[in-house]
Amino acid sequence: xxxxxxxxxxxLYTVLWKETREMLRDRKTLLIVVLAxxxxxxxxxxxxxxxxxxxxxxxxxxxxxxxxxxxxxFTISSQFISHFIQDYLKHFGFTASEGEVExxxxxxxxxAGFIANLTSYENQASVVxxxxxxxxxxxxxxxxxxxxxxxxxxxVSEIKVLxxxxxxxVNLKTEAVLSxxxxxxxxxMPTGAPAEAEEGLKLHLSRMLAxxxxxxxxxxxxxxxxxxxGEKERKTLEKLLSTPISRxxxxxxxxxxxSFIGLVGGASNVVGGVLLFIAxxxxxxxxxxxxxxxEVMLTLFLSSYTSILVSLSISLPIVLRSPSIRAASISSxxxxxxxxxxxxxxxxxxxxxxxxxxSLILAIPYASLASAIIRVSLGESLRAxxxxxxxxxxxxxxxxxxxxxxxxxxxxASRS
Amino acid sequence: xxxxxxxxRVSNLRKLFxxxxxxxxxxxxVFRGEIFGVVGPxxxxxxxxxxxIAGLMKPSSxxxxxxxxxxxxxxxxxxxxxxxxxxxxxxxxxxSGVENLRLFAMAYVGHESIDEVVKVGFSIAGLxxxxxxxxxxxxxxxMIRRVAVASTLMVKPQLAILDEPTAGLDxxxxxxxxxxxxxxxxxxxxxxxxxxxNMFEVSRVCDRIALIHSGRVxxxxxxxxxxSKVGAEDLEEAFVKLTGGRSE
Numbered sequence: 001x002x003x004x005x006x007x008x009x010x011x012l013y014t015v016l017w018k019e020t021r022e023m024l025r026d027r028k029t030l031l032i033v034v035l036a037x038x039x040x041x042x043x044x045x046x047x048x049x050x051x052x053x054x055x056x057x058x059x060x061x062x063x064x065x066x067x068x069x070x071x072x073x074f075t076i077s078s079q080f081i082s083h084f085i086q087d088y089l090k091h092f093g094f095t096a097s098e099g100e101v102e103x104x105x106x107x108x109x110x111x112a113g114f115i116a117n118l119t120s121y122e123n124q125a126s127v128v129x130x131x132x133x134x135x136x137x138x139x140x141x142x143x144x145x146x147x148x149x150x151x152x153x154x155x156v157s158e159i160k161v162l163x164x165x166x167x168x169x170v171n172l173k174t175e176a177v178l179s180x181x182x183x184x185x186x187x188x189m190p191t192g193a194p195a196e197a198e199e200g201l202k203l204h205l206s207r208m209l210a211x212x213x214x215x216x217x218x219x220x221x222x223x224x225x226x227x228x229x230g231e232k233e234r235k236t237l238e239k240l241l242s243t244p245i246s247r248x249x250x251x252x253x254x255x256x257x258x259s260f261i262g263l264v265g266g267a268s269n270v271v272g273g274v275l276l277f278i279a280x281x282x283x284x285x286x287x288x289x290x291x292x293x294x295e296v297m298l299t300l301f302l303s304s305y306t307s308i309l310v311s312l313s314i315s316l317p318i319v320l321r322s323p324s325i326r327a328a329s330i331s332s333x334x335x336x337x338x339x340x341x342x343x344x345x346x347x348x349x350x351x352x353x354x355x356x357x358x359s360l361i362l363a364i365p366y367a368s369l370a371s372a373i374i375r376v377s378l379g380e381s382l383r384a385x386x387x388x389x390x391x392x393x394x395x396x397x398x399x400x401x402x403x404x405x406x407x408x409x410x411x412x413a414s415r416s
Numbered sequence: 417x418x419x420x421x422x423x424x425r426v427s428n429l430r431k432l433f434x435x436x437x438x439x440x441x442x443x444x445x446v447f448r449g450e451i452f453g454v455v456g457p458x459x460x461x462x463x464x465x466x467x468x469i470a471g472l473m474k475p476s477s478x479x480x481x482x483x484x485x486x487x488x489x490x491x492x493x494x495x496x497x498x499x500x501x502x503x504x505x506x507x508x509x510x511x512s513g514v515e516n517l518r519l520f521a522m523a524y525v526g527h528e529s530i531d532e533v534v535k536v537g538f539s540i541a542g543l544x545x546x547x548x549x550x551x552x553x554x555x556x557x558x559m560i561r562r563v564a565v566a567s568t569l570m571v572k573p574q575l576a577i578l579d580e581p582t583a584g585l586d587x588x589x590x591x592x593x594x595x596x597x598x599x600x601x602x603x604x605x606x607x608x609x610x611x612x613x614n615m616f617e618v619s620r621v622c623d624r625i626a627l628i629h630s631g632r633v634x635x636x637x638x639x640x641x642x643x644s645k646v647g648a649e650d651l652e653e654a655f656v657k658l659t660g661g662r663s664e
Contacts, residue, residue, distance in 0.1 A: 010522075010526075010527075011523075013522075014519065014522040014523050017519070017522065018508065018511070018519050021510065021511055021515065022508060022510045022511065025510040025551075026510065234506055234508075234509065235502070235504050235505055235506040236505070236506050236507070236508055238467075238472065238500075238502040238505065239500060239501065239502055239505045239520075239564075239567075239568075240523075241472060242470045242471065242472055242495065242498075242499075242500035242502075243495060243499075243520065243523040243524065244492070244495040244496045244523060244524060245523050246492065408471075408472045408473075409467075409472060409473045409474060412467065412472055412473070413433075413473075
């Protein structure tokens, strides 16, 4: 028994010796594994937080009214409203100007009679808002204008209510008339603990971190497939399989080295994750850095590592049993595709909150790993640990099964 | 004593790939210390036969014994004593020549003997030590083959299985490889199964040969015996006479 173990360890060492050397000399793959998240994640942070603010959107305010009127003790004019809106839009990075502008993507038209209607007690004033489809930034400009007009509308309503109260000799409180029902929303963490308003943004960023798993999984999964298929293509497999090296050592050796890639990928994903928070801070006076948490970053590292291990373990039996090299490549690409779908889906939904039978999706380890990052950012560390442990267990099980599936005849006879 | 001297015994071996019969009723023996040639044209079934003996493929029927142990049942035990060089086998391109030798030494012998085995590999490969320190991706085809042959023979296997070891090599390299195989097989007492489609080559290297055609053995004996039985001047002529000139 002991001698068998010694042989296994010696075989494993031989495979590790070879694989480590080959991997460390395959600088291109290593570089891609390291650089993919480090480059992609800060860009993603910039794309989401910074770039939308620099995209040019031209807004024109066309004042066809050009009048003013008294309401209560205040004088309000269409020009004041026009400038008020323009100033705010400029403050948020939009190009706003008065009058007809041909290139304008958003046009706010204040029609004649607007102020008269606004200050009257019988008529409703209206404006026309035109927007050209094509960019979320345009939608943002429109929502800003609507918010400003709502603000003005509320202020005018308050003045009207107070004026009517004075006329009627009633001491009115504007909120009692305009908003008789007050809503107070208290944000809680899933654990029940009170949450800050910014927790929403933190959750949004953790979803992006979950998406980042796709960046490390893709090159690593390709490496793993190549480590097996490549031996066949480069005509080194047959001789290696004919040596006394045991099949389990062959599989474990390749798995261990691939999991080293997982460690490197996990570490670089954490660096990329930190940069995701830092990049917008440096370029756009954002304070996202304060949402960085050691717990989330540790989970990101473990999830990245496990995601690579999962890809390896699922690829192994498929690649080993594929009838041709092309079939093995397609299978491996499909696995990457499934992983990407899960990570992209986690941007929009909590995969672990779906109803049956959709909740079975959580059995896919990629869904569990994405959920782990989201859960830990919501303070549910124990649940995150459960998801990580499940994926890790599944990976090990698949690797063990693969050692039984290695069929040299099938591998050698597989077509190119 | 007689039984021990039989290194390979193949009886009524048959191999099917789906409906295609790659090997039909093959029987022969290889004795200790001999260089046994498996000769035939491309597609005759030589590689399939060698792969079965090396334990990489399973026979559809029939029996194969290597060193008294059954293939495929005892294949993990058999692999300790045999060394196989596949046709067009390549080296690990990211490893140096020495590292390639070291890898296969590690696969066969204990830690304490690795350096000694690699030294033997050095002498078999016959390359400049500086060349052996370079990565194999810089090697010519001839250099790759020298190191591959060295990695197969240096572990002093009881049986070396060499599939077309000189295929695609220039005259000088092919001659070197042939000489090395002959010399070291004798020196180490290694039995060799040597496949080739080059009739001239096998008549120079092998003690006995099996002529294979369309998955069947059509003649087994020493080259001189086959020539005299068939009444031919060379193996090429003997092969044409035995097959009636059909390539398949």
